[in-house]
Amino acid sequence: MQPDGSISQAVSLAKARLTSLSSHLRTSKPKIVVCRDLGPDVMPLLVKRDDLEVVLWTEDCVCDREWLLKNVQGAAGIVIVFSELVNAELLDAAGPNLKVVSTMSVGYEHIHVPELVERNIRLGYTPDVLTDAVADISVMLALMAGRNANETMGIVREGLSLIKVSHTSNISPSRTVGFLGFGRISHATLARLIPFGVTDCIYSSNPNSATSSKKERDEAILKQHHPQLKSLRPVDKDTLAKESDVLFVLAPGGPSTRHLVNEEFLRKMKKHSVLVNVGRGTVVDSDALAKALREKWIWGAGIDVVEGEPHVGKDHPLVKEPRCNILPHIGSASFETRLAMATLAVENCLAGISGQEMPAELDVKAL
Amino acid sequence: MQPDGSISQAVSLAKARLTSLSSHLRTSKPKIVVCRDLGPDVMPLLVKRDDLEVVLWTEDCVCDREWLLKNVQGAAGIVIVFSELVNAELLDAAGPNLKVVSTMSVGYEHIHVPELVERNIRLGYTPDVLTDAVADISVMLALMAGRNANETMGIVREGLSLIKVSHTSNISPSRTVGFLGFGRISHATLARLIPFGVTDCIYSSNPNSATSSKKERDEAILKQHHPQLKSLRPVDKDTLAKESDVLFVLAPGGPSTRHLVNEEFLRKMKKHSVLVNVGRGTVVDSDALAKALREKWIWGAGIDVVEGEPHVGKDHPLVKEPRCNILPHIGSASFETRLAMATLAVENCLAGISGQEMPAELDVKAL
Numbered sequence: 114m115q116p117d118g119s120i121s122q123a124v125s126l127a128k129a130r131l132t133s134l135s136s137h138l139r140t141s142k143p144k145i146v147v148c149r150d151l152g153p154d155v156m157p158l159l160v161k162r163d164d165l166e167v168v169l170w171t172e173d174c175v176c177d178r179e180w181l182l183k184n185v186q187g188a189a190g191i192v193i194v195f196s197e198l199v200n201a202e203l204l205d206a207a208g209p210n211l212k213v214v215s216t217m218s219v220g221y222e223h224i225h226v227p228e229l230v231e232r233n234i235r236l237g238y239t240p241d242v243l244t245d246a247v248a249d250i251s252v253m254l255a256l257m258a259g260r261n262a263n264e265t266m267g268i269v270r271e272g273l274s275l276i277k278v279s280h281t282s283n284i285s286p287s288r289t290v291g292f293l294g295f296g297r298i299s300h301a302t303l304a305r306l307i308p309f310g311v312t313d314c315i316y317s318s319n320p321n322s323a324t325s326s327k328k329e330r331d332e333a334i335l336k337q338h339h340p341q342l343k344s345l346r347p348v349d350k351d352t353l354a355k356e357s358d359v360l361f362v363l364a365p366g367g368p369s370t371r372h373l374v375n376e377e378f379l380r381k382m383k384k385h386s387v388l389v390n391v392g393r394g395t396v397v398d399s400d401a402l403a404k405a406l407r408e409k410w411i412w413g414a415g416i417d418v419v420e421g422e423p424h425v426g427k428d429h430p431l432v433k434e435p436r437c438n439i440l441p442h443i444g445s446a447s448f449e450t451r452l453a454m455a456t457l458a459v460e461n462c463l464a465g466i467s468g469q470e471m472p473a474e475l476d477v478k479a480l
Numbered sequence: 481m482q483p484d485g486s487i488s489q490a491v492s493l494a495k496a497r498l499t500s501l502s503s504h505l506r507t508s509k510p511k512i513v514v515c516r517d518l519g520p521d522v523m524p525l526l527v528k529r530d531d532l533e534v535v536l537w538t539e540d541c542v543c544d545r546e547w548l549l550k551n552v553q554g555a556a557g558i559v560i561v562f563s564e565l566v567n568a569e570l571l572d573a574a575g576p577n578l579k580v581v582s583t584m585s586v587g588y589e590h591i592h593v594p595e596l597v598e599r600n601i602r603l604g605y606t607p608d609v610l611t612d613a614v615a616d617i618s619v620m621l622a623l624m625a626g627r628n629a630n631e632t633m634g635i636v637r638e639g640l641s642l643i644k645v646s647h648t649s650n651i652s653p654s655r656t657v658g659f660l661g662f663g664r665i666s667h668a669t670l671a672r673l674i675p676f677g678v679t680d681c682i683y684s685s686n687p688n689s690a691t692s693s694k695k696e697r698d699e700a701i702l703k704q705h706h707p708q709l710k711s712l713r714p715v716d717k718d719t720l721a722k723e724s725d726v727l728f729v730l731a732p733g734g735p736s737t738r739h740l741v742n743e744e745f746l747r748k749m750k751k752h753s754v755l756v757n758v759g760r761g762t763v764v765d766s767d768a769l770a771k772a773l774r775e776k777w778i779w780g781a782g783i784d785v786v787e788g789e790p791h792v793g794k795d796h797p798l799v800k801e802p803r804c805n806i807l808p809h810i811g812s813a814s815f816e817t818r819l820a821m822a823t824l825a826v827e828n829c830l831a832g833i834s835g836q837e838m839p840a841e842l843d844v845k846a847l
Contacts, residue, residue, distance in 0.1 A: 249676060253623035256616060260810060266630065269806045272794030305675045309616060427639030439636045443627060 142166045143189040143466050144210075148176035148197050149217070151455040158459045175423065182206045190215060190462040195442070196423060199224040204232055213465025217458040218445075219243055220393060221475060222366040229477050236475045237461025241297065242453040243445035248301035250444045251391045254415025255306075255359050257438040258387035261413060264435040291357025292316040293350075293373065294364030294392060300334065302361055307341050314345045317353045318364075354381035359389065366393030376401040379410055387413045391444050394420040403430035406437055413437070417444045509533045510556040510833050511577075515543035515564050516584070518822040525826045542790060549573045557582060557829040562809070563790060566591040571599055580832025584825040585812075586610055587760060588842060589733035596844050603842045604828025608664065609820035610812035615668035617811045618758045621782025622673075622726050624805040625754035628780060631802040658724025659683040660717075660740065661731030661759060667701065669728055674708050681712045684720045685731075721748035726756065733760030741765065746772040754780045758811050761787040770797035773804055780804070784811045 144166040145159060150173070159167045168184050170176040175196045185191060185207040193199065195218045204211065215237035216224065229236055257263065290306055292299040295316035303314055318327075327347065335345050350373070353360065360382070364370045374388070374397040382388070388411060390397050399420050405411050413436040419425050422442060431437045445454065457473055464471040511533040512526060517540070526534045535551050537543040542563045552558060552574040560566065562585045571578065582604035583591065596603055624630065657673055659666040662683035670681055685694075698712050717740070720727065727749070731737045741755070741764040749755070755778060757764050766787050772778050780803040786792050789809060798804045812821065824840055831838040 245677065249623060250627065253620060253627065253629070256620035257624070257629070260617065260620065260807075260814070262620070262624070262629075262807065263633065265808050265810055266633075266806060268808050269792065269799060270794070272792070272796075272799070308672045308675065310612065425636065425639070427637070429639075432636060432639070439633060440627075440629065441632050441635050443632055447627070 144168060144187055145190045145462060146185050146188045147192045149194050154452055155455040155459055189466040192458050192462050194218060195223050197223060201228050204228055213237060213462055215458045215462035217454045220366055222393060226477050226480050235465045236477050237465055237471050238473055238475050239454040239457045240473055242457060243450050244297045244301050246447045246450040247298045247391055247444040248305055250417055251302040251361055251389055252305045254389045254438060255387060258389060258413035258415035263438040267435060288358040289313040289315060289356055291353045291360040293353060293362045294318055299363045307338050312343045315348045315353060315356055317348055317350050354378050357386055359387050362390040362396050363392040364396050366395050370396045372398040379405040382411050385412045390416040390418055394418040394422055399431050403434055406434040417442055511554055512557045512829060513552050513555045514559045516561050521819055522822040522826055556833040559825050559829050561585060562590050564590060568595050571595055580604060580829055582825045582829035584821045587733055589760060593844050593847050602832045603844050604832060604838050605840055605842050606821040606824045607840055609824060610817050611664045611668050613814040613817040614665045614758055614811040615672055617784055618669040618728055618756055619672045621756045621805060622754060625756060625780035625782035630805040634802060655725040656680040656682060656723055658720045658727040660720060660729045661685055666730045674705050679710045682715045682720060682723055684715055684717050721745050724753055726754050729757040729763050730759040731763050733762050737763045739765040743768040746777055749778050752779045757783040757785055761785040761789055766798050770801055773801040784809055
């Protein structure tokens, strides 16, 4: 929220309330609450339909919770982004009409899944479509962390002409990349890194998936990047920390991965290594990472996600570290990707409220 | 220079003067002036030799001009970086002993070549070794410009949690990259971009090089990136401006390329295109680029070089543009690259003062 935005915020709340009220008086059709304007290409899929009541948060900022709790009442479907917490409070406010929650994200840490199961509410999400955009950001942050982008850009911003030798960086033509979590985004990131001179890849991933299928997959990846990529192998977390020159955190969120990257892990890393987190903020202990950067256990970091976001203030320990390149969770924020995500989210929602098969449904009972 | 560095600057000047004086009294061997500390791996190549007098600017900042003019007197060789202007003033100060100028750079805009020719002084430079490091930075800046890195990092820095839809970006899975100047760094940049989804490449380069050899080279590049790269063709500057989604400026400096990218050129570019300059600051008109960003003729820019650097203050028109990602000329600033450049610069200098073949000499008479 902008610090000086309280008046415009109040006006927008009032406007939104009026819109909601008038549309409610007009109709008693299935109601869909949309927490972000999905743009001129996607919104018509909803608003042009006579058989739906659509209530939209129209502001170009995070949806107001109070507004949402009021407007969600009686909704059959909700289209949300990662900033909307879906918990008992929201679901109770919605009431028994709610059939589907459709999130414009691949992750679902903001959703209390057991609460959905209890109420028999379906969950749509948007996998795959954001792979390329997030892989792009992963490579960008790896380069930025290695080449001290934030620190050296700060020199320009302050109008100084001083370039110190210490601003040189660690990019090497022969190096090992590590992945904590090795799914589609990791594969796409690795593919982008090959022409930069990456020769070896190690990863640590979900121990529950079948070893045989992993082996087959790894052989295919090695073949795809032959002859540049010399090796690709699963390792334990200890080896991952010790051998990675660039470490990408792309593990899913949740309690099982919380603070996997902690002080103990960071102390094992190479002095010239960089850490990139574009997965989930919760996987990395922010205080430990700040300490690692301050005390130079590692060279630098590039992160698109932070535990506790979007509430990351000026005095956050990572914001204070010049060697920490921080983006405000824009990994999937490219025009094409957001368009694809928004389209899929609407399709999921529409299928969900009419009891049809959803293009991308998460099996909440199996989670 | 740091604003509060005047005292330490004075102390360092005094120290350097003493070092120079005592070494001059001690020896009458060939003198080499080195304008940047080349580090513990390279300096011994010079200082461990008994048959040389080495005078070094030891501070971790741009070499002081006054210090250089005093110490260069009687030198047989000078090792410099791009921040040292080699003109009649410096060469006159050096006097008739000077046999070689060795620059730790691939460009030589800071060197008045006719003055070298007139005095029969040889010129060493460091081509090739910085190709990979600069190609890395080129890709990094293209991604940063496309994904609004500077603007969105500013949001985090200010402690705001507001992510606007307008912060989404223009990366597209199918797009055309353009190169103004198509030498080794451009080829290395193109190779890195292929896995990002680049399908077509256009370029505009030196009209003096032979068309037949270009054709052969282009066929080899197309083959190398088959089947991802669909087309590669030379175009005129008008087409380059109109068709590039990402335009890389990698042309050499000098009067013939000055302000090739001016207001007229920028007005022809696509609204969602980004401009990357890692070549020479002089090729892009800074005022025109600032206007293009302010008035949204193009989406964003990423630059490692600015006309007039290193004197780029807080009030520079480009520093004020949030869509301009500016690095302080760190394109070649990686450990390995600087090591290779420093080694080559020393080898050039030593060969030059002893009248031998230099590993990388520029034929100043042919320029």
